Amino acid sequence: MSERLIFETGQPGRANTYFPNGRTADEFLxxxxxxDALPLPDNSELDVVRHFTRLSQKTFAIDTGFYPLGSCxxxxxxxxxxxxxxxxxxKDLHPYAPDPLAQGALRVMYELERSLSAIFGMSAFSLNPAAGAHAELTALLIAKAYFAKIGQGASRTTVIVPDTAHGTNPASAAMVGYKVISLPSDARGRVGLEELKAAIGDDTAVCMMTNPNTLGLFEDHIHEIAEAVHAVGGLMYYDGANANALMGNARPGDMGFDLMHLNLHKTFSIPHGGGGAGHGPVGVAERLVPFLPVPIVTLDESGAYHLEHEREDAIGTMRSFWSNFSHAVRALTYIYANGGEGLTRVSQLAVLNANYVRARVKEFLPTPYDETCRHEFVATAQELKRETGVRALDIAKALLDRGYHAPTVYFPLLVPECLMIEPTETESKETLDGFIAALRDVVETAKRDPQAILDAPVHTVVGRIDETRAARHPDLRWVG
Amino acid sequence: MYAPHTDSDIAEMLAVVGVSSLEELVEVPDAVAIAGPLDVPPSLPEIELAAKIAGYAKANTAVGYTSFLGAGAYRHYCPPVVMSLAMRGEFLTAYTPYQAEVSQGYLQAIYEWQTYVCLLTGLDIANASVYDGATALAEGAIMAVNATGRRAILVSRAVHPNYRAVLRTYARGLELDVEELPVAPDGTTDTTNLEARLADKRFAAVVVQSPNFFGSIDAPAADVVAAIKATGTILIGVVAEAMSLAVLATPASWGAEIAVGEGQSFGNPVAYGGPYVGFIASTKEHMRRIPGRLVGRSVDNRGNDAFTLTLQAREQHIRREKATSNICTNQAHCALVATIYLAAVGASGLRRAAVLNVERTYALAERVAAIDGFSRALGAPVFNEVAVRVPATFGAARVLAELERRSILGGVDLGRWYPEFADCVLMNATEVTTPEDIDALCVALGDIAAAARESAAVHV
Amino acid sequence: MAQPEGLLYSKEHEWLKVEGDVGVVGITDYAQNSLGDIVYVELPREGQTIQQFGSIGVVESVKAVSDLYTPVGGVVTEVNKALEADPALVNRDAFGEGWLYKVKLAGPAELEQLLAPSAYESLVAEG
Structure with missing residues (x-):
């Protein structure tokens, strides 16, 4: 049943008494x-509570069910x-509070920065960027400033991006004026060393990779790749979207990465909140530290923390105020809850859960790269589509009917009819078994009665939505 | 550790996978293997963890001070109903609503947010939000560059200094020129030479903020707007204090084609700078250029109204290097908080709150200006901030330090960004500023003024 | 599927119909089919001077946004305003009512750069 828009309910003058009724603006201005008029609705508090409670009940979330969403x-x-x-x-600390009166907040930022540097083997992190894509932009601006500083600003013009990369990588590269060279994966689903060597040269600014890659595979030649890129004077960039596989096991800094970002809303348990806010710290190797965006938290010899706003070579600042601070509190709390051993265990169990699901799923759905994966893996519905007409998208919709969120579909782009599954470490074996059974049921139903899957979802509050109509005749707001 | 695995679960699962240990499962080549255990303190049980982090929170003594800090982050009253709804797990722990069939609730809430932004700014369309006010400005400027094919931006110096700094950072990446318009003595943007500067049609956009960084209402006059439009330049209106939209003329009404700003004031705490919620609204003509996520209303295959993310083909995960922007995340949860806040307070509540901001700020301004040695620095009408000139013999930094000794945060030192206002403090009052707060401030300033006179007398 | 005769084609899947000194431009049936449901077409302005093979607009479908490269240069004399309200015309009738714009041709030499129907057909067949 559809919920009326908040603009279609309420009555003018049905005001809640949060504020005193005083004078009017024209007495001053x-x-x-x-x-003119302020055409917003007046609803009673009870009606507001019911409206948003009902909306929440029409929203799938981690708190309501399992989310095998690859790369997320x-x-x-x-x-x-x-x-x-x-x-x-x-929460009530103002960003312009003087440093001596904000020591707790500065300490949170400082200790988070030190922890992330230790976990990922970087010299320093900036907590300035607001999210993953914002962090990519920040890191590429750092690269651009670095090359300008060493007199190679004009000659370093290209960014190498493997075809398994997240779409934000090329989009971010374009925002700093770099030309993108896409690198095909080899038969093992990795970056081929020879192809890479052919693509790089003295025009290479940055090679952007993630490891494990988006197929869930560890780039086992990463050391040689980094050496090759460094040999031509380029920088290595690590996209931290898949960092949940690595903690306590391998560090981007040791692999030869010079720049990286993290999505604290992935690895460090910050709620996604329906698509944000995120938090995307950027880490750098020693020689790039001077270029980090300001402000930077520093600790002096007396044990006092400071927010440093001026640095000669800094790329500038990326946002209104210092960081997505509330998220820094969440991430630090998570790190201290787990400790070093706990974080190591987190990554091990994330990999175990993914391999367990992979081992059971491949019994009924092919997994194109059949080897031990990391925190996620890909399966393909290509054969199923040929046999039954049921596509990855249809499988996704049929899973919704069975109470599970869909896996990521159609990404990475190089696997046709791709389903990308990342269970994470916080799911129990029973939950995983339930999901595997549901997925098996979808595949078996597709073979027996494909139309039943093509019609899915039928148990959700709405059925499949007319995306073409939404894009052809955009209705982006209520009009009275 | 929040993993539920028992030892027997692990053994059973390893057997299915066909490896003998967790270590074997995560093995990497020796060349990149980690040298030792992570240099992170050992895990804490929750009871100790909570006490430890609570200790950090208590060390932020500023929250106990009487505060007049604003300057882009505003203290407002948020009815408890707002967070009690927003913190429901279904909202808090949802992913981006790509699977629309199981995300109708969140999608509808964002559609409602987009509508609120349109109604408040007077513009036709709005996106699902961006990181914050400063990044909204940078993205809005990119929209103007794409719309006009011009590669320079003319921005008023009365726009928030941090917003201008972020605009310059983005501009360096895209190799755009950013030039500035001066500030007139009354604290508004000086537009006297504007027409001449626009004549060569180099600028994609002119950017003004109202209320501007000094709190002054700074909507450009009709003839200035006409001059901007005559050269095919886009007027971008910045609103760093969204609460002002409840009473002030809308950016659309004063001629902005694109309005960008900060929605933190609607229910979101100041939280030492973030996360906040940037908004971008525009006229219909720019619909296909607006960056970030957009929620649209369509129908489903059963004939019901249904919401979905739309116009996604413009976005980075499909268009890659040709996308309208690299922006991916929106500030969905902050936008949700703002939406619930607006729904709860309604038109009547929002207007009352906004008028209280004006009333308290004018009370503050009058009281402070009545103290010997203190005066209003700028003449233009204001919303909830006022620039105060302090005794020159003392200077802004020393006045603020003296207030701090009395547990008062008097505002921000304008000299930090504007050398010409070195003896000025920007003070903010909102509906949470009580008459007692203003009394305390004025008593303290009176003491400081007396001390200033005494020390001046001694020096003579 | 044979490509309509009497038209010239570009490698970027646009077609050109020469009518005197004016050319009519559209995208091919193959192009509309690969894009899927077209939701929006951004066209050059009337009076705009365009260069052969330059990027002059975009075609947006539900799943992709594709740049539009003009097969010939010249001055744009008319754009198909019907596409504003009904972009699906391109899907329904790519070679007819779904035309995009008309251009006063810069010169006959440019036409030599374009493909005949059979050559375009081979290009499409190669995939």
């Missing part, structure tokens, strides 16, 4: 500065993180 790391979001972030000492 010239009429020319004032607006939909792990449990511990509630202690929320309790910590919402303390008045953090």
């Amino acid at each position: 010239p009429a020319s500065a004032l607006r 790391t939909m792990k449990y979001n511990p509630r202690v993180n929320e309790a910590m972030a919402s303390q008045p000492g953090f």
Whole structure:
């Protein structure tokens, strides 16, 4: 049943008494500065509560079910993180509070920065960028500033991006004026060393990779790749989207990466909140530290923390204020809850869960790269589509009917009819078994009665949506 | 550790996978294997963890001070109903609503947010949100560059300094020119030479903020707007304090084709700078250039109204290097908080709150200006911030330090960004500023003024 | 499938019909089919001077946005305004009512750069 829009309910004057009714704006301000009517609805608090409660009930979330969404790391979001972030000492702290009166907040940022540097083997991190794509842009601006500083600004013009990369990589490269060279994967689903060597040269600015890659495979030649890129004077960039596979096991810094970003909303358990806010710290090797965006938190000899706003070679600043600070509190809380051993275990169990699901799924759905994976793997519905007409998208929709979120579909682009599955470490064996059974049921039903799957979903509040109509005749707002 | 695995689960699962240990499963080549255990403190049980982090929160003593800090981050009252709804797990722990059939609730909430932004700014369309006000400006400027094919931006110096800094950072990447318009003595944008500067049609956009960084209402006059439009330049209106939209003339009404800004004031805490919620609204003509996510209303295959993310083909995961922007995430949860806030307070509540901001700020301004040695620095009408000139013998930094000793955060030192306002403090008052707060400030400033006179007398 | 005769084609899947000194431009049936449901077409402005093979607009479908490269240079004399309200015309009738714009041809030499129906057919067949 559809829920009426908030603009279609309520009555003018049905005001909640949050604020006293005082004077009017025209007693202070010239009429020319004032607006006409304020055409917003007045609803009772109870009606508002019911409206948004009902909307929440029409929303799938980690708290309502399993999310095998590849590349998104939909792990449990511990509630202690929320309790910590919402303390008045953090949430009511103004960004222009003087440093001596904000020591707790600065300490959170400092200790998070040090922890991330240790976990990923980088010299320093900046907490400035707001999200993953924002961090990519930041890192590429750092690369651009670095090359300008060493007199190679004009000659370093290209960015190498493997075809398994996230779509944000080439989009970010374009935003700093770099030309993108796409690198095909080899038969093993990795970056081929020879192809890479052919593509790089003294025009190479940055090679952007993720490891494990989006097929869930470890780039086992990463050391040689980094050496080759460094030999031509280029920088190695690590896309941290898949960092949940690595902690305590391997570090991008040791692999030869000079720049990296993290999605704290993936690996470090910050809630996704329906698509943001995220948090995307950028880490760098020693020689790139001077270019990090400001402000930077520093610790002096007396044990006092400071926010440093001026640095000669800094690329500038990326956002209104210092960081997505509430998320820094959540991430630090998560790191201290787990400790070094716990984080190592997190990555091991994330890999175990993925391999367990892979081993059982390949009994009924082919997995094109049949080897031990890391935190995620890909399966393909190519054969099923040929036999029955049921595509990856249809499988996704049929899973929704069975109470599970869909895996990521049609990504990475090089596997046709791709389903990318990342279970994360916080799911129990029973939950995984339930999901495997549901997926098996979908595949078997498709073979027996494909139309039943093509019609899915039928148990959701709405059926498949007319995307063409949405794009041809965009209705992006209510009009009274 | 939040993993539920028992030892027997692990053994059973390893057997299915066909490896003997977890270590074997995650093995990497020796050349890149980690040298030792992670240099992170050992895990803490939750009872100790909570006490430890609570200790950090308590060390932020500023929250106990009487505050007049604003300058782009605003303290407002948020009814408890807002967070109690927004923190429901279904909202908090949802992913981006790509699977629309199981995300109708969140999609509808974002559609409602887009509508609120349109109604408040007076513009035709709005996106699902961007990171914050400063990045909204950078993205809005890119829209103007794409729309006009011109590669320079003219921005008023009265736009928030951090917003201008972010615009310059983005501009370096895209190799755009950014030039500035000066500030007039009354604290508004000086447009006297604007027409001449626009004549060669080099600028994609002119950017002004209202209320501007000094709190002054700074909507350009009709003849200035006409001059901008006559050269095919786009006027971008910045609103760093969204609360002002409840009473002030909308950016659309004063001629902005694109409005960008910060929605933090609607229910989101100041939280030491983030996360906040940037918005971008525009006229219909720019619909296909607006970056980031957009929610649209369509129908499903059963004939029901249904919401979905739309116009996604423009986005980076499909268009890659040719996308309208690399922006991927939106600030969905902050936008949800803002939406619930607006729904709860309604038109009546929002207007009352906004008028209280004006009333308290004018009360603050009058009281402070009545103190010997203090005056209003700028003449233009303001919304909830006012620039105060302090005794020159003292200087802004020393006045603020003296107030701090009395547990008062008096505002920000304008000299930090504007050498010409070195003896000025930007003070903010909102509906949470009480008459008692203003009394305390004025008593303290009176003491400081007296001390200033005494020390001046001694020096003579 | 044979390509309509009497038209010239570009490697970027546009077609050109020469009518005196004016050329009518559209995208081929193959192109519309690969793009899927077209939702929006951004066209050059009337009076705009365009260069052969330059990027002059975009065709947007539900799943992709594709740049539009003009097969010939010249001055745009008319654009198909019907596409604003009904972009699906390109899907329904790519070679007819789904035409995109008309251009006053820069010169006959440019036409030599384009493909005959049979050559375009081979290009499409190669995939």
